[in-house]
Protein backbone atom coordinates (compact mmCIF):
# COMPACT_ATOMS: atom_id res chain seq x y z
CA UNK A 1 0.00 0.00 0.00
CA UNK A 2 2.95 2.31 0.76
CA UNK A 3 4.36 1.70 -2.71
CA UNK A 4 1.01 2.62 -4.24
CA UNK A 5 0.82 5.81 -2.14
CA UNK A 6 4.39 6.82 -2.98
CA UNK A 7 3.80 6.33 -6.70
CA UNK A 8 0.77 8.64 -6.40
CA UNK A 9 -0.98 7.15 -9.41
CA UNK A 10 2.05 7.40 -11.73
CA UNK A 11 2.74 4.48 -14.04
CA UNK A 12 6.03 2.63 -13.57
CA UNK A 13 7.68 -0.05 -15.71
CA UNK A 14 6.47 -3.49 -14.62
CA UNK A 15 9.18 -5.15 -12.54
CA UNK A 16 7.98 -8.71 -12.14
CA UNK A 17 10.94 -10.91 -13.07
CA UNK A 18 11.32 -12.09 -16.66
CA UNK A 19 9.88 -15.52 -17.36
CA UNK A 20 10.33 -17.82 -20.36
CA UNK A 21 6.85 -16.88 -21.56
CA UNK A 22 7.29 -13.14 -20.92
CA UNK A 23 10.98 -12.28 -21.29
CA UNK A 24 10.55 -8.48 -21.45
CA UNK A 25 8.21 -7.48 -18.59
CA UNK A 26 9.50 -3.88 -18.68
CA UNK A 27 7.44 -3.33 -21.84
CA UNK A 28 4.34 -3.44 -19.61
CA UNK A 29 3.38 -0.80 -17.02
CA UNK A 30 2.05 -0.89 -13.48
CA UNK A 31 0.83 1.40 -10.72
CA UNK A 32 2.35 -0.83 -8.04
CA UNK A 33 3.21 -4.47 -7.56
CA UNK A 34 -0.17 -5.41 -6.04
CA UNK A 35 -2.51 -3.79 -8.57
CA UNK A 36 -2.80 -5.73 -11.83
CA UNK A 37 -0.60 -4.53 -14.68
CA UNK A 38 -2.00 -1.43 -16.43
CA UNK A 39 -2.50 -3.37 -19.66
CA UNK A 40 -4.39 -6.07 -17.76
CA UNK A 41 -6.65 -3.39 -16.28
CA UNK A 42 -7.37 -2.19 -19.81
CA UNK A 43 -8.01 -5.78 -20.87
CA UNK A 44 -10.44 -6.33 -17.97
CA UNK A 45 -12.44 -3.27 -18.96
CA UNK A 46 -12.50 -4.42 -22.59
CA UNK A 47 -13.63 -7.90 -21.55
CA UNK A 48 -16.50 -6.32 -19.65
CA UNK A 49 -17.63 -4.22 -22.60
CA UNK A 50 -17.17 -7.22 -24.93
CA UNK A 51 -19.00 -9.83 -22.84
CA UNK A 52 -21.63 -7.61 -21.13
CA UNK A 53 -21.59 -9.59 -17.87
CA UNK A 54 -24.50 -9.11 -15.53
CA UNK A 55 -22.59 -10.41 -12.51
CA UNK A 56 -18.85 -10.07 -11.94
CA UNK A 57 -17.19 -11.49 -8.83
CA UNK A 58 -13.72 -10.32 -7.84
CA UNK A 59 -11.58 -11.71 -5.05
CA UNK A 60 -8.96 -9.37 -3.62
CA UNK A 61 -9.84 -5.74 -4.25
CA UNK A 62 -6.67 -4.21 -2.73
CA UNK A 63 -7.16 -0.45 -3.41
CA UNK A 64 -9.97 -1.07 -5.86
CA UNK A 65 -8.17 -0.32 -9.14
CA UNK A 66 -9.27 -3.47 -10.98
CA UNK A 67 -12.73 -3.12 -9.41
CA UNK A 68 -13.06 0.41 -10.74
CA UNK A 69 -11.76 -0.50 -14.22
CA UNK A 70 -14.30 -3.30 -14.53
CA UNK A 71 -17.02 -1.01 -13.15
CA UNK A 72 -16.13 1.51 -15.85
CA UNK A 73 -16.94 -1.24 -18.38
CA UNK A 74 -20.28 -1.86 -16.64
CA UNK A 75 -21.10 1.83 -16.78
CA UNK A 76 -20.42 1.83 -20.53
CA UNK A 77 -22.67 -1.24 -20.85
CA UNK A 78 -25.37 0.43 -18.77
CA UNK A 79 -25.99 -2.73 -16.72
CA UNK A 80 -24.43 -5.30 -14.41
CA UNK A 81 -22.76 -5.26 -11.02
CA UNK A 82 -19.49 -6.29 -9.50
CA UNK A 83 -19.24 -7.95 -6.11
CA UNK A 84 -15.71 -7.67 -4.76
CA UNK A 85 -14.08 -8.46 -1.44
CA UNK A 86 -11.08 -7.36 0.55
CA UNK A 87 -10.47 -9.03 3.88
CA UNK A 88 -7.93 -6.58 5.34
CA UNK A 89 -10.02 -3.90 7.11
CA UNK A 90 -7.44 -1.11 6.63
CA UNK A 91 -7.07 -1.83 2.92
CA UNK A 92 -10.83 -2.23 2.61
CA UNK A 93 -11.38 1.27 4.06
CA UNK A 94 -8.92 2.76 1.53
CA UNK A 95 -10.59 0.88 -1.31
CA UNK A 96 -13.97 2.26 -0.25
CA UNK A 97 -12.55 5.80 -0.41
CA UNK A 98 -11.13 5.20 -3.89
CA UNK A 99 -14.38 3.72 -5.12
CA UNK A 100 -16.39 6.62 -3.68
CA UNK A 101 -14.05 9.07 -5.43
CA UNK A 102 -14.33 7.20 -8.74
CA UNK A 103 -18.00 8.02 -9.26
CA UNK A 104 -18.61 4.32 -10.01
CA UNK A 105 -19.85 3.18 -6.61
CA UNK A 106 -23.35 2.39 -7.89
CA UNK A 107 -21.92 -0.50 -9.92
CA UNK A 108 -19.84 -1.94 -7.08
CA UNK A 109 -20.72 -4.02 -4.01
CA UNK A 110 -17.44 -4.07 -2.05
CA UNK A 111 -17.37 -6.25 1.04
CA UNK A 112 -14.94 -6.53 3.93
CA UNK A 113 -15.00 -10.31 3.72
CA UNK A 114 -12.95 -13.33 2.85
CA UNK A 115 -13.36 -14.75 -0.63
CA UNK A 116 -13.70 -18.16 0.97
CA UNK A 117 -16.73 -17.08 2.98
CA UNK A 118 -18.56 -14.35 1.12
CA UNK A 119 -21.94 -15.32 -0.24
CA UNK A 120 -22.93 -14.20 -3.72
CA UNK A 121 -26.34 -14.89 -5.21
CA UNK A 122 -26.83 -15.60 -8.90
CA UNK A 123 -25.02 -16.89 -11.93
CA UNK A 124 -21.48 -15.50 -12.29
CA UNK A 125 -20.54 -14.29 -15.76
CA UNK A 126 -16.99 -13.19 -14.94
CA UNK A 127 -14.83 -14.29 -12.01
CA UNK A 128 -11.58 -12.42 -11.41
CA UNK A 129 -9.52 -14.32 -8.85
CA UNK A 130 -6.81 -11.99 -7.51
CA UNK A 131 -6.37 -12.57 -3.77
CA UNK A 132 -3.59 -14.61 -2.13
CA UNK A 133 -1.78 -16.99 -4.47
CA UNK A 134 -2.23 -19.93 -2.16
CA UNK A 135 -6.04 -19.82 -2.12
CA UNK A 136 -6.85 -19.17 -5.78
CA UNK A 137 -7.60 -22.83 -6.41
CA UNK A 138 -10.01 -22.94 -3.47
CA UNK A 139 -11.72 -19.80 -4.72
CA UNK A 140 -12.24 -21.16 -8.21
CA UNK A 141 -13.49 -24.49 -6.88
CA UNK A 142 -15.83 -22.63 -4.54
CA UNK A 143 -17.41 -20.45 -7.21
CA UNK A 144 -17.31 -23.00 -10.06
CA UNK A 145 -20.82 -24.38 -9.47
CA UNK A 146 -22.16 -20.82 -9.74
CA UNK A 147 -20.37 -20.04 -13.00
CA UNK A 148 -22.43 -19.38 -16.08
CA UNK A 149 -21.21 -22.13 -18.48
CA UNK A 150 -20.50 -19.38 -21.05
CA UNK A 151 -18.77 -17.25 -18.42
CA UNK A 152 -15.06 -16.66 -17.96
CA UNK A 153 -12.82 -17.39 -15.01
CA UNK A 154 -9.70 -15.23 -14.82
CA UNK A 155 -6.87 -16.23 -12.50
CA UNK A 156 -4.29 -13.47 -12.18
CA UNK A 157 -0.61 -14.18 -11.34
CA UNK A 158 -0.57 -17.36 -13.42
CA UNK A 159 2.99 -16.83 -14.70
CA UNK A 160 5.55 -19.61 -14.45
CA UNK A 161 7.18 -17.74 -11.55
CA UNK A 162 6.30 -18.54 -8.86
CA UNK A 163 3.91 -20.90 -10.64
CA UNK A 164 1.44 -21.56 -7.83
CA UNK A 165 -1.59 -20.20 -9.67
CA UNK A 166 -0.49 -21.62 -13.02
CA UNK A 167 -0.18 -25.09 -11.49
CA UNK A 168 -3.57 -24.72 -9.82
CA UNK A 169 -5.21 -23.80 -13.14
CA UNK A 170 -3.53 -26.66 -14.99
CA UNK A 171 -4.41 -29.10 -12.21
CA UNK A 172 -8.10 -28.19 -12.46
CA UNK A 173 -7.83 -28.54 -16.24
CA UNK A 174 -6.27 -32.01 -15.86
CA UNK A 175 -9.18 -32.97 -13.60
CA UNK A 176 -11.57 -32.04 -16.40
CA UNK A 177 -13.03 -29.04 -14.55
CA UNK A 178 -11.71 -26.22 -16.75
CA UNK A 179 -10.42 -25.38 -20.20
CA UNK A 180 -7.46 -23.05 -19.70
CA UNK A 181 -5.57 -20.55 -21.85
CA UNK A 182 -2.44 -18.98 -20.37
CA UNK A 183 -1.74 -15.40 -21.45
CA UNK A 184 2.00 -14.60 -21.44
CA UNK A 185 1.79 -11.31 -19.51
CA UNK A 186 4.38 -10.35 -16.85
CA UNK A 187 2.45 -11.79 -13.91
CA UNK A 188 0.42 -14.13 -16.06
CA UNK A 189 -3.31 -14.40 -16.61
CA UNK A 190 -5.14 -17.71 -16.91
CA UNK A 191 -8.44 -17.46 -18.76
CA UNK A 192 -10.69 -20.44 -18.23
CA UNK A 193 -14.16 -21.70 -18.85
CA UNK A 194 -15.78 -24.52 -16.95
CA UNK A 195 -16.13 -27.77 -18.81
CA UNK A 196 -19.54 -29.37 -18.86
CA UNK A 197 -19.72 -32.52 -16.75
CA UNK A 198 -20.37 -33.93 -13.36
CA UNK A 199 -17.06 -33.00 -11.80
CA UNK A 200 -17.67 -29.26 -11.94
CA UNK A 201 -20.95 -29.41 -10.03
CA UNK A 202 -19.51 -30.64 -6.76
CA UNK A 203 -18.12 -27.32 -5.54
Ligand SMILES: C[S@@+](CC[C@H](N)C(=O)[O-])C[C@H]1O[C@@H](n2cnc3c(N)ncnc32)[C@H](O)[C@@H]1O
Nearest residue numbers: 035036060062065066086087114115130131132
Ligand atom coordinates in the same frame (compact mmCIF):
# COMPACT_ATOMS: atom_id res chain seq x y z
C1 LIG B 1 -3.00 -8.67 -5.61
S1 LIG B 1 -4.01 -7.75 -4.53
C2 LIG B 1 -5.43 -7.40 -5.49
C3 LIG B 1 -5.20 -6.36 -6.57
C4 LIG B 1 -6.45 -5.84 -7.23
N1 LIG B 1 -7.28 -6.93 -7.74
C5 LIG B 1 -6.11 -4.93 -8.38
O1 LIG B 1 -5.64 -5.44 -9.41
O2 LIG B 1 -6.28 -3.71 -8.26
C6 LIG B 1 -4.60 -8.99 -3.43
C7 LIG B 1 -5.52 -8.49 -2.31
O3 LIG B 1 -6.27 -9.60 -1.85
C8 LIG B 1 -6.48 -9.47 -0.46
N2 LIG B 1 -6.83 -10.82 0.02
C9 LIG B 1 -5.99 -11.86 0.25
N3 LIG B 1 -6.69 -12.96 0.61
C10 LIG B 1 -7.99 -12.60 0.58
C11 LIG B 1 -9.21 -13.30 0.82
N4 LIG B 1 -9.22 -14.59 1.17
N5 LIG B 1 -10.37 -12.64 0.70
C12 LIG B 1 -10.40 -11.33 0.35
N6 LIG B 1 -9.27 -10.62 0.11
C13 LIG B 1 -8.09 -11.24 0.22
C14 LIG B 1 -5.18 -8.88 0.06
O4 LIG B 1 -5.37 -8.24 1.30
C15 LIG B 1 -4.80 -7.93 -1.09
O5 LIG B 1 -5.26 -6.62 -0.83
